[in-house]
Amino acid sequence: MTTYLKSGAVLLLIAMVLGALFGAYHHGVTVTDEKWQSEWSARDTRDAEAMALNEAAERTKEQAYQQSINKAVQDGQQIIDQATADAATARASADSLRGAADNLARRLAASEASGHSCTAATSQAAARTAAVLADVFKRADQRAGDLAAIADQARTRGLTCQQAYISLEESNGLQDTLP
Known part of the structure; x- marks a missing residue:
């Protein structure tokens, strides 16, 4: 044991x-x-x-990007608004010029009616020519004003886009890398 x-x-x-x-x-x-x-x-x-x-x-970078884009858009919109106001002023000036052309055409037509019979055919042709030229001038001027307004807005929008892109480049430090 x-x-x-x-x-x-x-x-x-x-x-x-x-x-x-x-x-x-x-x-x-x-x-x-x-x-x-x-x-x-x-x-x-x-x-x-x-x-x-x-x-x-x-997030801070993103907010800075958005603020720079918003500023570019605001600046662009101000330029567009100014161009629109300038176009309205130009249109008013063109309207007075068109009115002067219409008055000239009416005076030529009135002088044709009061003229002598031998010069009536000549003055009638001159009045018709003046009326046609006044109408062509009015239409050309109106179209030129429309095209100028479109061109101003397109240019301003392009510049706004370019400014937004440049702001982003500067925020990212890329401005030295582009040509």
Whole structure:
């Protein structure tokens, strides 16, 4: 029985040593896991902070882009409004010029009716020619005014687009890379 007790005590001692070793191993694994978990959490926190800073910087850039585009559009609209007002002024001036051409044609027609019979045919032809020329002048002037207004608006819109593009280039630092 003493051998059984000795072997039981040895087994108990071995079990206790193995239990202590397992406990030490388990404690080491737990400490290592906690250390890595702490480092991962710190890294995740740094990543989240960097992402938030990057997002804020990109939003600031985007707002600056949008403000420069809005300013270019406002400036362009002011130029278009001014061109429209100038076109209206030019139209009013052209209307008075057309009125003068109409008056001249009417005077020629009136002088034809009161003239002598031998010069009546000549003055009638001159009056018709003047009326036709006055009508051609009016139509040409009106069309030229319409085309000028269209050209002014197209040019202004192109300049507005160009200014918006230049603003974006300056915001991105690309102005030195383009020809």
